[in-house]
Amino acid sequence: MCNGRETILLGTYNYMGMTFDPDVIEAGKQALDDFGSGTTGSRVLNGTYAGHRAVEEALKEFYAMDHAMVFSTGYQANLGIISTIAGKGDYIVLDIDSHASIWDGCKMGDAEVVPFKHNDIVAMEKRLKRIPEGAGKLVVLEGVYSMLGDIAPLKEMIRVAKENGAMVLVDEAHSMGFIGPNGRGVAEDQGVLDDVDFVIGTFSKSVGTVGGFCVSNHPKFEIMRLVCRPHVFTASLPPSVVATACTSIRKLMHAGNKRAHLWENSKTLHKGLRDKGFQLGTEEPQSAIIAVIMPDLERGAAMWEALLHEGLYVNLARPPATPAGMTLLRCSLCAEHSAEQVQTIIGMFERAGKTVGII
Amino acid sequence: MTDLFSKFDPLIEMRANLLASGVEDPFSLVMERFSRPRSRCATGARRSCWAPTTTWG
Numbered sequence: 461m462c463n464g465r466e467t468i469l470l471g472t473y474n475y476m477g478m479t480f481d482p483d484v485i486e487a488g489k490q491a492l493d494d495f496g497s498g499t500t501g502s503r504v505l506n507g508t509y510a511g512h513r514a515v516e517e518a519l520k521e522f523y524a525m526d527h528a529m530v531f532s533t534g535y536q537a538n539l540g541i542i543s544t545i546a547g548k549g550d551y552i553v554l555d556i557d558s559h560a561s562i563w564d565g566c567k568m569g570d571a572e573v574v575p576f577k578h579n580d581i582v583a584m585e586k587r588l589k590r591i592p593e594g595a596g597k598l599v600v601l602e603g604v605y606s607m608l609g610d611i612a613p614l615k616e617m618i619r620v621a622k623e624n625g626a627m628v629l630v631d632e633a634h635s636m637g638f639i640g641p642n643g644r645g646v647a648e649d650q651g652v653l654d655d656v657d658f659v660i661g662t663f664s665k666s667v668g669t670v671g672g673f674c675v676s677n678h679p680k681f682e683i684m685r686l687v688c689r690p691h692v693f694t695a696s697l698p699p700s701v702v703a704t705a706c707t708s709i710r711k712l713m714h715a716g717n718k719r720a721h722l723w724e725n726s727k728t729l730h731k732g733l734r735d736k737g738f739q740l741g742t743e744e745p746q747s748a749i750i751a752v753i754m755p756d757l758e759r760g761a762a763m764w765e766a767l768l769h770e771g772l773y774v775n776l777a778r779p780p781a782t783p784a785g786m787t788l789l790r791c792s793l794c795a796e797h798s799a800e801q802v803q804t805i806i807g808m809f810e811r812a813g814k815t816v817g818i819i
Numbered sequence: 820m821t822d823l824f825s826k827f828d829p830l831i832e833m834r835a836n837l838l839a840s841g842v843e844d845p846f847s848l849v850m851e852r853f854s855r856p857r858s859r860c861a862t863g864a865r866r867s868c869w870a871p872t873t874t875w876g
Contacts, residue, residue, distance in 0.1 A: 495853050504846040513849055544821045596821045625820045680824040682830050686846060 462773055468801055470791045471775035475748045476637045476718055477796030478668030478708045491703035493570045498698045504685065507696030517704040522709050523644055523659060527681040530673045532694050534633055535561040537672030539688035541629065541658055542600065543569030550596035553587050555579065557783050559631065563664050573787050573811055578783065581616050588624035597626035603646030604634035607782050608741030609749030615650040622655060637666025638719055638748055655732030663705045666712060671697050671705055692704040718795040722748055725793045732806035737819040752789040759816055760787035766812035772805060
């Protein structure tokens with residue numbers, strides 16, 4: 461319910477619909493009973509409970525990687541890993557459309573920051589080749605870029621990064637659980653997950669709770685637990701949160717049918733909106749995010765309100781969060797949306813679009 | 820490829836030496852069960868009374 465009206469939620473990032481999964485909820489309740497409401501401590505002091513280790517084991521299995529480290533938020537995962545591994549004298553080469561947490565991680569670490577045009581492999585390579593020989597290099601990419609819902613050409617970008625001696629970090633926040641044969645993200649889908657040095661992710665999207673993580677095969681990775689300030693100097697996640705995350709991640713390992721249904725939803729909505737005359741952020745559906753481009757902020761806000769009156773919630777996104785000064789209505793689909801609901805959503809967009817004069 | 824972790828090598832060595840002395844790692848203790856406030860079973864079956872939780876009340 462929103463404003464007293466039944467509302468379809470199309471802007472939650474709850475891609476796999478895990479927030480009301482009965483097993484997930486039960487795990488959280490049990491952990492509250494067994495371990496209390498919070499840890500009141502840092503992971504390196506009194507804040508590592510059995511549940512924190514259990515969710516890290518689940519992540520290692522999910523990604524088939526050697527190391528996993530959980531943070532209190534996804535923002536802190538990027539902030540911590542990037543600022544810790546790339547410090548003064550190192551270079552970070554990153555996509556200009558990177559998430560704020562990536563930019564903030566760069567700033568905190570004091571490395572030289574070298575941005576390149578969005579998804580432009582040639583521009584990325586040019587910048588890598590200009591970095592002084594012997595300097596530490598980290599390339600930071602995202603699997604899915606959350607504003608337009610487009611994916612990165614990771615296969616080519618990672619090849620270029622490795623050819624130029626860089627380590628690679630990929631943020632798979634918007635692809636985990638959904639994209640790739642096992643839901644490991646765009647790197648898995650493009651067959652290059654083994655070449656990624658660090659995968660960053662979040663529990664606040666497909667996993668359906670809150671928290672962040674990094675997984676890696678780097679043999680020295682465990683030292684991060686002691687040197688990463690956003691990991692050390694904050695309280696650990698409550699036991700109920702790590703219990704829900706652990707249960708959710710283990711269920712996502714076997715969620716092939718849900719992934720297939722979510723892809724169907726994404727394809728149906730993309731085609732439906734395009735057929736109605738809306739301008740979309742991508743030519744083809746590339747993720748569970750469908751971005752509808754608005755002509756300006758005023759009509760974007762009017763359209764957002766008209767949709768809410770129809771009974772549909774989407775995200776209104778505007779600069780500086782959006783690229784190229786765009787105003788967007790950002791739709792994020794859920795595996796729990798039925799095929800019928802997706803058709804209803806298309807109808808709501810059509811009526812609202814005509815009311816506002818966008819189509 | 821330049822290893823961005825090389826800056827941590829001295830700390831990694833220090834930690835390895837500490838653990839090699841046989842001391843339990845003081846920074847990765849796992850709280851396995853909880854029986855009542857400020858009294859928890861930590862590693863193994865040992866019951867531990869807790870002072871440093873900052874749960875003042």
